[in-house]
Amino acid sequence: MVKSYLKYELSKTFGLINSSFSNALWTPDDGLQNASLRQSGGGKAVVGADEEVLCWDVKKGELLSRWRDKDCPAEVTSIAQSDADPDVFAVGYGDGSIRIWDARIATVIVNFNGHRSAVTVLAFGSDGSRLASGSKDTDIIIWDLVAEVGLYKLRGHNNQITGLQFLQHTAEATGDDEEEGQGAQANFLTNGVDDQPGFLLTTSKDAKIKIWNLDSQHCVETHIAQSNGECWALAMSPDGSGCITAGNDGELKVWSIDMRGLMSSTSEMEDGEKQAYLKERGFLHRQGKDRTIGVIFHPQGKYIAAHGSQKAIELWRIRSESEVQKTLARKRRRRREKLLATQDGALKDGLINGGDDVAENLATADIADVIVPHVIVRTGGKVRSVDWGRGRSSKVINLLSANTNNELELYSISTKQLDKKKTSDEPPDYSRTFAVDLPGHRTDVRSVALSSDDRMLASSSNGSLKIWNVRTQNCIRTLDCGYALCSSFLPGDKIVVVGNRNGELELFDIASSTLIETVKAHDGPVWTLHVHPDGRSMATGSADKSAKFFNFEVVQEEIPGTQRTTPRFKLVHTRTLKVSDDILSLRFSPDSRLVAVSLLDNTVKVFFTDSLKLFLNLYGHKLPVLNMDISYDSKLIVTCSADKNVRIWGLDFGDCHKAFFAHQDSIMQVAFVPHNQDGNGHHFFSASKDRVIKYWDGDKFEQIQKLEGHHGEVWAMTVGRTGEFLVTASHDKSIRIWQQTDEQIFLEEEREKELEELYESTLTASLDNDDDPGGEKAEVGPAGKQTTETLMAGEKIVEALELGIADLEVMREWSQAKATQANLAPPDRHPIFLYTNISAEAHVLNVVQKIKAAALQDALLVLPFTQVPPLFTFLQIWAERQWSIPLTCRVLFFVLNIHHRQIVASKTMRPMLDGIRRHLRRALQRQKDEMGFNLAALRFVGARMREKGEKDYVDEAVWEAEEERALKGRKKRGFVDVA
Numbered sequence: 001m002v003k004s005y006l007k008y009e010l011s012k013t014f015g016l017i018n019s020s021f022s023n024a025l026w027t028p029d030d031g032l033q034n035a036s037l038r039q040s041g042g043g044k045a046v047v048g049a050d051e052e053v054l055c056w057d058v059k060k061g062e063l064l065s066r067w068r069d070k071d072c073p074a075e076v077t078s079i080a081q082s083d084a085d086p087d088v089f090a091v092g093y094g095d096g097s098i099r100i101w102d103a104r105i106a107t108v109i110v111n112f113n114g115h116r117s118a119v120t121v122l123a124f125g126s127d128g129s130r131l132a133s134g135s136k137d138t139d140i141i142i143w144d145l146v147a148e149v150g151l152y153k154l155r156g157h158n159n160q161i162t163g164l165q166f167l168q169h170t171a172e173a174t175g176d177d178e179e180e181g182q183g184a185q186a187n188f189l190t191n192g193v194d195d196q197p198g199f200l201l202t203t204s205k206d207a208k209i210k211i212w213n214l215d216s217q218h219c220v221e222t223h224i225a226q227s228n229g230e231c232w233a234l235a236m237s238p239d240g241s242g243c244i245t246a247g248n249d250g251e252l253k254v255w256s257i258d259m260r261g262l263m264s265s266t267s268e269m270e271d272g273e274k275q276a277y278l279k280e281r282g283f284l285h286r287q288g289k290d291r292t293i294g295v296i297f298h299p300q301g302k303y304i305a306a307h308g309s310q311k312a313i314e315l316w317r318i319r320s321e322s323e324v325q326k327t328l329a330r331k332r333r334r335r336r337e338k339l340l341a342t343q344d345g346a347l348k349d350g351l352i353n354g355g356d357d358v359a360e361n362l363a364t365a366d367i368a369d370v371i372v373p374h375v376i377v378r379t380g381g382k383v384r385s386v387d388w389g390r391g392r393s394s395k396v397i398n399l400l401s402a403n404t405n406n407e408l409e410l411y412s413i414s415t416k417q418l419d420k421k422k423t424s425d426e427p428p429d430y431s432r433t434f435a436v437d438l439p440g441h442r443t444d445v446r447s448v449a450l451s452s453d454d455r456m457l458a459s460s461s462n463g464s465l466k467i468w469n470v471r472t473q474n475c476i477r478t479l480d481c482g483y484a485l486c487s488s489f490l491p492g493d494k495i496v497v498v499g500n501r502n503g504e505l506e507l508f509d510i511a512s513s514t515l516i517e518t519v520k521a522h523d524g525p526v527w528t529l530h531v532h533p534d535g536r537s538m539a540t541g542s543a544d545k546s547a548k549f550f551n552f553e554v555v556q557e558e559i560p561g562t563q564r565t566t567p568r569f570k571l572v573h574t575r576t577l578k579v580s581d582d583i584l585s586l587r588f589s590p591d592s593r594l595v596a597v598s599l600l601d602n603t604v605k606v607f608f609t610d611s612l613k614l615f616l617n618l619y620g621h622k623l624p625v626l627n628m629d630i631s632y633d634s635k636l637i638v639t640c641s642a643d644k645n646v647r648i649w650g651l652d653f654g655d656c657h658k659a660f661f662a663h664q665d666s667i668m669q670v671a672f673v674p675h676n677q678d679g680n681g682h683h684f685f686s687a688s689k690d691r692v693i694k695y696w697d698g699d700k701f702e703q704i705q706k707l708e709g710h711h712g713e714v715w716a717m718t719v720g721r722t723g724e725f726l727v728t729a730s731h732d733k734s735i736r737i738w739q740q741t742d743e744q745i746f747l748e749e750e751r752e753k754e755l756e757e758l759y760e761s762t763l764t765a766s767l768d769n770d771d772d773p774g775g776e777k778a779e780v781g782p783a784g785k786q787t788t789e790t791l792m793a794g795e796k797i798v799e800a801l802e803l804g805i806a807d808l809e810v811m812r813e814w815s816q817a818k819a820t821q822a823n824l825a826p827p828d829r830h831p832i833f834l835y836t837n838i839s840a841e842a843h844v845l846n847v848v849q850k851i852k853a854a855a856l857q858d859a860l861l862v863l864p865f866t867q868v869p870p871l872f873t874f875l876q877i878w879a880e881r882q883w884s885i886p887l888t889c890r891v892l893f894f895v896l897n898i899h900h901r902q903i904v905a906s907k908t909m910r911p912m913l914d915g916i917r918r919h920l921r922r923a924l925q926r927q928k929d930e931m932g933f934n935l936a937a938l939r940f941v942g943a944r945m946r947e948k949g950e951k952d953y954v955d956e957a958v959w960e961a962e963e964e965r966a967l968k969g970r971k972k973r974g975f976v977d978v979a
Contacts, residue, residue, distance in 0.1 A: 004744040005704045006678070008695060011725065011739035013052065014473035015459065015466075017406050017440045019711070019732060021094070022048025022076045023294075023385035024402035026058075026410075027086065027103075042434055043389050045400055045408050046089065046103075048076030050711050050732055053091055053101065058389075058400070058410050061436045067091075067106050069099060075711045077118045084128025092119025096785065098133055100145065112854050113790075114141045114150050114783045123164040125198070132200055134161025140202055141783045142214065148853035150783025154212055156219050157204035163234020165243065167199035167211070167259065199262060203245055205230040209255070211262070211278060217780045220265070223278055225253060235295035235304070242281065244304065246292035252284040252306060254367045282367030286314050287376065298388050298397065303374065303415075305399060307383040313401060315413065317374040327369045375413060375428045380435070381405030381442065398433070405443065406733045408436040439475055441466065445729035447486050447716050451493040454720045456510075457727060458496050459735060460484030465498055467510055470727075470737070477513050481506050486528050490552065491535035495569060499526030499540060505550075505571065519571050521548055528586045537574070539595065541583030547597055549575040577612050579605065585627050589634040594651065596637055598625035604639055606651070616654035620647055627669045632681045636698055640667035646686055648698055658701040663688035668715055672698075673723040680723065687728055689713040693738070702747055706754075707738055760788045784858045793851045794862025800847040801870045803830055804840035808873070811840070841877045845884060848891065857894055865902055868895060872912050879919035885927065892916065 018024060024047040042059025053067040053076055078092035087103045096115030099108045115135035123132045131143040140154040140161060198214035209225035212218070225231040226247030233246040242256045258277045265275070286292060290308035297304055304316040319327075381403030389398030395416055401409045413430040443462040450457055456476070457468040461484060467477040482500035489496055495516065498506045503522035508515055524543030531538045541547045551572045556565040582600040589595070594615060598604045604618035604625055623642035630637045630651070637649045646662040649655065665688050672684045682698035693707040693714060712731030719726045724740045764786055784790075807829055814827040833843065851859055863871070871891070878888045896903060903909050 002746055002748070003700075004746055005680075005683075005695075005697075007741050007743040007745045008705060008707060008726070008738045009741050009743075010707070010709050010736060012473055012737040013050070013709075013734050014468070015440045015445070015729070015735035016049045016054075016733050017056070017408055017436055018045075018047035018054070018384070018402045019049050019075065020384050020404040021050075021711070023079055024048075024387055024400060024408065025079055025081050025089075026387040026389045026398075026400040027081065028390060029057075042410070043398075043400075045402070045436065046079060046081070047402055047408065048079060048091070050075050050734055051093075051709075052076070053079065053089070055103070056408060056436050058408065058434045058436060061434075061438055063439070065103070065106050067101050067103075069108055072097060072099070073709065074118075078120060078122050080122035080124055080131075082124045082128040083126060084124070088128065090122045090124065090131055090133075092122050092133060092135075094118040096135060096137070098122070098131070098143070100131075110145065110148050110854060111852065112141075112143055112150060113787055114143075114153065114785050115139060116785065120161055121164050123166060125166050126168050130166070130198075132164045132166065134164050134202065134204075136160045138204070139781075140164065140200070140212075142200075143783070149857065150854070152217055153781040153783045154200075154202075154217070154219075155777050155779055155781060156210060156212075156222075157202065157206050157208060159205035159230070161202060161204050162230075162232050163201075163203035163245070165201045165234060165236040167201055167236075167257065167262065168240050201234065201236065201243065201257075203231045203234040205232070207231050207247070209234070209245055209278065219779065220262075221276065221278055223255075223280075226251065230291070232291055232293050233295045233306075235297050237297050238299055238301040244284075244295050244297075244306075246295045246306060248291045250286035250289045250292060250308065252286065252292060252295065254281040254284060254371070255279065256281050284316065284367065284371060288312055288314070294383070294385055296386060296388065299390065303397060304371065305386050305388070307386055307401075309382055309404075311379050311382055313377040313379060313383055313386055313399065313411075315374040315377065315399075316371045318371055319369070324365055324370055328365060331369075375430060377401075377411050377413065377430050379403060379411075380409060380432075380437075381407050406437075406440040407442065410434040438478060440733060444731050444733065445716055445735060446484055447498075448718045448727050448729050448735065449488045449496070450718050450720055450727065451489045452491070452721060453493065454722060454725075456489070456493060457735075458487055458489060459716075459729060460487045460498050465496065465508060467496070468735070473737075477510055479508050479513060479515070481508070481515075485525055488529055488531055488538070490531065490538075497529065497538070497571075499529045501525040503542060503544070505529075505540065507569065507571070516569060517571070519550075521550075521573075522546065524582070527582075527584050530586050530588055532588055533590055533592045538571075539586055539588070541586035541597060543582040545579055545582060547577040547579070547583055547586055547595075548573055549577075575612065577607065584624055587628055587630050587637075589630045589651065590632055591634040593634065594630075596628060596630065598628055598639065600624050602641070604628060604637070604649075606637075606654070616651070618647075618649055618654055618656075620656055620659060621645065623666075626667065629670050629672045629684065631672045631684075631698070632675055636672075636682060638670050638672065638684050638698065640670045640686055642666040644688075646670065646696070648701070660701065662686055662694060662696075662703075663690045663692065665689035665713075668713070669717045671717055671719045671726070673719060674721055675723055677723070685717060685719060685726055687714040687717040691730070693717065693726075693728055703750075704747065705745060705750065709736060710734065763791075764788060782857075784861070786858055786861070787855075789852075790855045790858035791862060793855055793859035796847055796851075797844075797859060797871075798863060798867055800844045801867050801874070803832065804844045804874060805870045806830070807833055807840035807843075841874050841881075841883075844874045845878060845887075849884065849887065856890065860891065860894055861898065863895075865899055868899055868903070869909060869912070871895065872909060872916065876912060876916045876919065879916050879923060882919075882923045882926075885920070885923050889920065892920075 024045055027044045027046060029043055045056045045058050047054055051073055055065040057064050072093055074093040074095035076091055077094050080090045082088040089101045089103055091099050091101055096117055098112040098119060100110040102109050115137055117136040119133055119135050121134040129146050131145055133141050138157045138159060142151045144151050200212040200214055203209045203225055207224055207226045207230055209223050210219050211221040213220050225245040229248040231245050231247050235244045240259055245253045256279045261275055262277045286306060288308045288310050290310055292306055292308050295306045302318055305313055307313045379401050384402050384404045387400045389400050389410060391398050396412045397415055399411045410433050411430050412433045414428040441461040441464055445459045445461050447460045455470055457470050459466050465479045465481045466475050469476055481498050482502060484498045485501055486499040487496060494510055496508045503524055503526060505519040505521045507517045521540055522542035522544045526540050526542050528541040529538060537551045539547055539549045551574050553570050553572050554567050555570050557568045558565050579599060583597055585598040587596050592609055594606050595609050596604055596606045602621045602624055606616035608615055621641040621643055625639045625641045628637060628639040635651055637651055639647050644661060644663050645659055647659045648657045650657055667686050667688045669687045670684055673680045684696050684698055685693055687693045691710045694703055695705040697704055710730040710732055714728050714730045716729040726738050729735045810827050818824045875888055875892050
């Protein structure tokens with residue numbers, strides 16, 4: 001009988017606030033009714049956290065929602081929010097895929113796949129119907145969110161894309177007046193088409209900045225953005241009149257954009273010298289000399305924030321026109337005074353007049369006079385990205401900082417300027433208003449430990465020890481500690497002991513959140529500690545070449561100044577074991593008979609616990625043994641090493657049962673399942689720096705399962721006392737719980753799955769390798785990428801076409817025969833048509849409709865040319881019956897575009913194309929008439945609404961005054977007595 005195993009799956013992820021892979025966005029609170037809460041400027045932070053997107057309440061530090069697509073294990077690398085619909089977010093992932101999320105329901109709306117590597121930057125168009133994405137593969141793709149397809153791919157940069165901005169046609173940027181704007185709006189409403197051309201501004205690590213015309217799909221202009229290396233960031237001013245690029249050595253370059261010339265360039269023929277639409281205005285220099293990785297304009301356009309990879313954000317203020325004019329006047333006055341002091345007579349007047357003739361304004365002024373430093377905000381960690389928070393108060397601006405140390409901070413910065421009377425050069429003050437820092441560690445978790453009932457988890461890092469509720473994943477306690485290397489719960493689960501790098505043992509009381517005692521146990525780092533199975537003592541191993549044994553005792557201590565005593569828990573040192581080299585790991589056997597110690601000299605020594613006499617020497621590893629564990633029955637010991645191997649030894653004679661190459665990097669920890677309830681007492685887990693956890697059978701020496709999910713090196717692991725779950729902690733700052741399920745797995749099936757995954761990855765990689773080795777790539781290409789999903793969709797279409805054509809032929813023959821034989825029995829059709837009672841053309845249409853719009857074009861590319869005539873047969877039927885006309889047109893136009901030459905050369909397909917054209921024109925004309933009728937009706941309803949909605953306002957006081965004025969001007973009637 002084939003042995004089956006129970007499968008482990010990722011259950012929960014916690015301890016991660018934000019990851020250093022992705023940027024962060026600030027969004028306002030929607031559901032807050034209280035105005036005072038809104039004014040506090042807390043808002044929400046949308047951040048990437050490994051493969052998830054988390055939405056945090058910045059003020060309360062609570063997690064509001066968690067967006068995760070189970071089909072995508074890649075980490076989030078970029079997030080963008082739509083201006084047209086604030087609830088729509090575009091999220092780019094490390095595998096090159098893009099997902100459009102609806103924040104209200106935390107669901108994926110559209111899924112795009114076009115890049116070959118991680119998406120680095122995303123930008124929405126102003127109307128929210130277009131999305132531009134840039135990637136590490138140097139390509140830029142424009143996506144249509146309405147049709148849910150990729151429009152085209154722009155190639156021109158030679159390195160990772162670092163900035164994308166759509167150039168918008170705004171009144172501020174082009175100087176258009178109000179009537180022209182209203183005319184354009186009216187034109188848009190009547191024609192239904194925006195005639196303005198689209199432009200895209202891009203920057204890359206190749207130090208180039210480019211302007212692309214999205215109508216003609218070509219590069220209009222290219223400049224060198226940074227003279228001293230890569231260009232790392234791009235920021236566009238809100239009015240579109242200028243931009244800033246950032247590079248190495250803290251240098252920022254300011255550019256002005258001629259939007260009017262750019263918009264008119266498409267309608268005018270270029271003659272003579274080519275006009276430059278992007279002009280350099282000057283340089284700004286940050287105080288930090290590291291590379292600038294982020295620049296962002298305030299939405300009101302008055303402030304600029306820039307940051308590098310250090311713990312500081314530098315803010316600049318853009319002066320108003322009056323301030324700049326005062327500065328320029330002051331400079332002219334100083335220049336004049338200088339000239340008067342140095343020159344004489346007639347020359348003075350000429351120089352003075354010459355100085356006055358220099359026409360200086362905002363457009364020609366030195367950029368250092370226009371943009372001036374405001375304040376430097378010192379953050380709690382190295383900054384990964386920043387975003388502006390929008391508050392109601394104009395005296396304060398809010399800035400959200402996402403740091404690489406797993407922390408979010410919101411700063412409030414004063415905007416008021418110093419009074420003229422004040423001579424001090426103090427910068428404006430700022431304060432950290434809110435922070436999200438409690439739900440995670442600032443540094444990597446180096447040790448995890450579970451309580452005896454598996455209800456509490458202790459995680460320790462450099463500087464902090466956190467106690468978590470395993471069921472709810474809430475942080476119960478946060479305690480300050482040293483640089484923790486190992487930790488454990490003591491019997492009773494009320495005290496946690498932590499071993500530090502400076503050789504100390506720290507004892508913490510969880511209930512009172514206090515440090516009970518600090519014991520100076522060793523002269524070197526305490527690499528390992530283990531509690532004795534009897535629960536009365538523990539042992540520690542250190543780099544000072546000694547293992548020390550401590551007893552747990554409760555002593556009565558006198559309270560100073562009184563006669564009373566209080567019980568106090570203490571560690572009492574009893575024995576010391578000296579060895580020849582540093583101790584890296586120490587374990588007691590569950591039967592308390594043996595203690596195993598691994599040394600820096602690649603060996604493991606096993607001693608008797610009672611006499612500390614040497615029992616076994618285990619040789620075999622080529623590099624130091626980093627961790628080990630002993631099985632529940634004290635018969636097996638498993639060791640893992642930096643040589644990437646795992647070895648299983650017998651504890652009876654010290655013989656090596658098996659050595660196998662387990663991981664692609666150093667193996668940090670191994671752990672047996674603590675009991676043998678299900679016959680899994682010799683099963684163990686191994687965690688490595690290759691980001692993978694593996695589940696092994698220690699009797700058969702086979703890998704049972706591979707657990708993938710971490711995006712960094714796995715430092716620590718512990719298995720629950722029940723064996724139903726394990727907890728791992730990684731360099732990606734996340735703590736993950738892997739739960740045992742009821743699903744059974746078989747070793748043969750697992751091996752087959754691994755081979756299939758390997759085959760699929762190599763297949764898609766070979767299909768997607770579209771680089772032309774002979775020459776350069778075209779500037780514009782199709783926005784598509786073959787994946788296993790598109791390949792399977794293409795195979796489904798081919799299968800449906802083959803079944804459909806066969807069924808059409810059968811039904812045609814049957815209908816011809818039935819014309820002569822009225823009582824002829826129905827033909828034998830394929831079971832799929834009999835079961836669903838559906839026609840062939842409807843079945844093929846259903847198959848095509850089930851394919852996602854974004855994957856349809858790549859699926860059609862899989863079809864060989866021999867399948868095109870059958871496809872055209874069904875397209876003709878769909879057009880004739882007017883079924884799904886938009887889909888029919890999409891498929892037809894794409895196939896015509898791909899196979900144009902073969903179709904034109906084929907005589908048999910021309911009549912078919914004529915029939916399709918005739919039916920499509922009839923259907924499209926009917927749809928056009930319907931749309932025209934509906935548009936006319938909407939215009940009529942809109943006109944009636946405006947008529948009823950507009951009322952003349954009459955002010956009674958003004959009306960009465962006008963009436964009196966009119967009466968005064970009129971001559972009064974005279975009465976004459978005629979009697």
